[in-house]
Amino acid sequence: MTTxxxxRFAALKAEGRAALVTFTMSGDPDYASSLALAKALPKxxxxxxxxxxxxxxxxxxxxxxxxxxxxxxxxxxxxIKTLAMVREFRQDNDDTPIVLMGYYNPIYIYGVDKFLVDAKAAGVDGLIVVDLPPEEDVELCLPALKAGLNFIRLATPTTDDKRLPAVLNxxxxxxxxVSIAGITGTAAPDASKVTAAVERIKRHTKLPVAVGFGVRNAESARAIAAGADxxxxxxxxxxxxxxxLDAEGKAGPNMVKAVTALVADIAAGVRSAKR
Amino acid sequence: MTVQQQPNSFRTGPDERGHFGNFGGRFVAETLMPNILELEKAYAAAKADPAYQKEMDYHLKHFVGRPSPLYFAERLTAKFGGAKIYFKREDLNHTGAHKVNNVTGQIMLALRMGKKRIIAETGAGMHGVATATLCAKFGLPCVVYMGAVDVERQQPNVLRMKMLGAEVRPVTSGSHTLKDAMNEALRDWVTNVSDTFYCIGTVAGPHPYPAMVRDFQCVIGNETREQMQEAEGRLPDSLIACIGGGSNAMGLFHPFLDDRSVEIFGVEAAGHGVTTGLHAASIAGGRPGVLHGNRTYLLMDADGQITEAHSISAGLDYPGIGPEHAWLNDMGRVKFLSATDDEAVAAFQLCSQLEGIIPALEPAHALARVFDLAPKLPKDHLMVVNMSGRGDKDLDSVAQFLESKKKK
Structure with a gap:
């Protein structure tokens, strides 16, 4: 059974282009705006x-x-509301993969087994949990794989060839x-280094490699897309x-339009990459 | 919680994956994993190297001023008419608290590892001051992350750190306190992995920190053992210490964990009271969860979001507790109590006036419980309180607290 x-990655490979993966925060700044944005992203x-x-x-x-x-x-x-949002998203979109990304404690408190059942039922396809390295695989990774969800791991510039097999296992x-050693939203990566890093990872795995951290516009996306999946x-x-957002932090009338405009611009960059 | 099956020894943890029972572990981002594994290896090698131990002993003696005295608190003992109360005088260490024991060990390890830059988080500022001090002594650049709220209420320590040449970075993310300072320190470490050593101030964080910091603090309990033998010819009957993350407590407790005749008490900060929700008592008012690299008791809401801790003592104002304490609680080996802001301030005043020792607000929490335990115990009961730090830094906070009470 494929997820x-x-x-999606197989289809894009056949098309000969890289995937654009967007990250937004569920519930930012409120449930309804965030759902509206999520629904507008695939288009x-x-x-x-x-x-x-x-x-x-x-x-x-x-x-x-x-x-x-x-x-x-x-x-x-x-x-609970994040899972509800995925369920609502799935009502009119059954093919765009959804990956939930975050930290372990809320999942641990929800209850790992219950979370996996509910996430799968809601239409979640994969999980990225930042503070669960392979050393803690028994916590969530192995149960998630068993439940039919993908468990996507981060590899970083500090993950050397010796450690990569453990990370990819x-x-x-x-x-x-993660193209830089650092926190999200910082320095732009050097595209040639990224391509080399992706090649290094690909020597250890057949899985697609997506690259993040520091991508800000069509140009940086195009450069990365040339060497990554x-x-x-x-x-x-x-x-x-x-x-x-307005002065009170509420979503302004153009929020979805403004964010999707940048997504469309970056998507054009990704699609025009020479591979 | 039901008491689990008792182990043969309470002193063998953690296991090779850093677990104390269900607690501890290595819940960190992948970027940090190679660093944490490197640290674990370097510490194991240092621990086995007599030259490292010898050098540390030298600095602890000549720079820190160890051994610290085990002091008979005669007037407090007479006042309560029960247990014989001893203070382990960590307040007399250079820099004014137990924190320097751990920092000495970690900075010497950083030097062995060839690290060029030290970062630390601090709450009350005592760990920050200790780190800034050792960095000055060994010529290492030092950055200390401190919650903006704590920068405000612990000004004397901020000035000390700056005088010692450290850079103090006020943290304005999250709730602006110790937990956020730790988040910022971790973010710094993720960004500067290759040259930076993260000097954690308590028995928490990812493995190997809880065990390593404990090892460095065990000098407190080891000395207490010898000193009590010398003073009374036997072991103490009870030990008591305040607990935020719990490093002073673990340092005193650990060498006695397998002496089952020794009763052990940890005292958490109850702030306005454990039932008010405004407290820092993770065992009394929290539940197991995962934060800052380890699983332990944490303050949180129903969704697993970490809630703010409240305490008059900046050093106890943390929504978690070291994972080994969490395990010792579940095993029933250490009994956890709590003391409110009011009780701690009353103990702070009484100790100052009867013993001529101004305690830090942190150990004043332990003293508050000594004051109700001691009267009920026989005169030949030997009780050791960890006087983990001195109170100079807290005079403003206490004065303000008393002033606001007067107005009510």
Whole structure:
């Protein structure tokens, strides 16, 4: 049985282009706006959707995503509501893969077994849990694989050839290569280094490799897409979202339009990459 | 919680994956994993190297001023008419608290590992001051992350750190306190993995920190054992210490864990009261979860979001507790109590006036419970309180607290 993620990457490979993976925070700044944005993303050119599960203490995230998480929590977002949002998204979209990304504690408190059943039923395809390295695979990774969800792991510049096999061992769906040692939303990566890193990872795995951290516009996305199977963009979208909030932090009338415009621009960059 | 089956020894943890029972572990981003594994390996090698131990002993003696005295608190003992109360005088260490024991060990390890830059988080500022001090002594650049709220209420320590040449970065993310300072320190470490050593101040964080910091603090309990033998010819009957993350407590407790005759008490900060929701008592008012690299008891809401801790003591104002304490609680080996802001301030005043020792607000929480335990115990009961730090830094906070009470 293949997952939506596997099918989507296979289809794009046949098309000969890289995937555009978008990251937005579920519930930012409120449930309804965030759902409206998620629903508009595929049409704007997102091939896979990553939805953040907000957490009070996101230790690997930069200011943009930290603030997005706090806005969502302030707006009343919970893990229960994030799953509800996926269910609503699935009512009129059955083929765009959805990956939930966040930190372990809310899942642990929800209850791992119950979470996996509910996530699968809601239409979630994969999980990225930042603070679960392979050393803690028994916690969630192995149960998730058993439940039929992809468990996508981050590989970083500090993951050397000796460590890569351990990182890739239970990874499925795709590999998320974090192109810089640092938090989200910082320095742009050097495209030639990224291509070399992707080649290094591909020597160890047949899985698609998506690259994130530091992608801000069509140009940087095009450069990354030339050497990777996917390009992840997050902080840049969240910056636009934030710029379209009113003084009280509520979503302005043009929020969805502004964010999807940037997505469309970046999607054009990804699609025009020479491979 | 039901008491689990008792192990043969309470002193063998953690296992090779950093677990104390169900607690501990290595819940960190992949970027940090190679660093944490490198640290684990380097610490194991240092621990086995007599030269490292010898050098550390030298600095602890000549720079820190160890051993710290085990002091008989005669007037407090007379006042309560029960247990004989001893203070382990960590307040007399250079820099004014137990924190320096751990920092000495970690900075010497950083030097062995060839690290060029030190980062630390701090709450009350005592760990920050200790780290800034050792960095000055060994010529290492030092960045200390401190919640903006704590920068405000612990100004004397901020000035000390700056005088020592450290850079203090006020943290304005999240709730602006110790947990957010730790998040920022972790973000710094993720960004500067190759040259930076993260000097954690308590027995928490990813493996190997809880075990390593404990090992460095065990000098407290080891000395207490010898000193009590010398003073009374036997082991103490009870030990008591305050607990935020719990490093002073673990340092005193650990060498006695297998002496079943020794009763052990940890005292958490109850803030306005455990039932008010405004407290820092993770065992009394929290439940197991995962934060800052380890599984332990945490303060959180129903969705698993970490809630803010509240305590008059910045050093106890943390929504978690070291994972080994969490395990010792579940095993029933350590009994966890709590003390409110009011009780701690009352103990702070009484200790100052009867013993001529101004305690830090942190150990004042332990003293508050000593004051109700001691009167009920026989005169030959030997009780050791960890006087983990001195109170100079807290005079403003206490004065303000008393002033606001007067107005009510």
């Amino acid at each position: 939506r993620i596997e099918r 704007a050119g997102a091939d896979l959707i990553e939805l953040g599960m907000p957490f009070t203490d996101p230790m690997a995230d930069g200011v943009a995503i930290q603030a997005a998480g706090l806005r969502a929590l302030k707006g009343g977002q919970t893990l 239970n990874t499925s769906g795709f590999v998320y290569y 996917g390009v992840v963009v997050g902080s840049a979208l969240i910056d636009v979202l934030r710029a379209n």
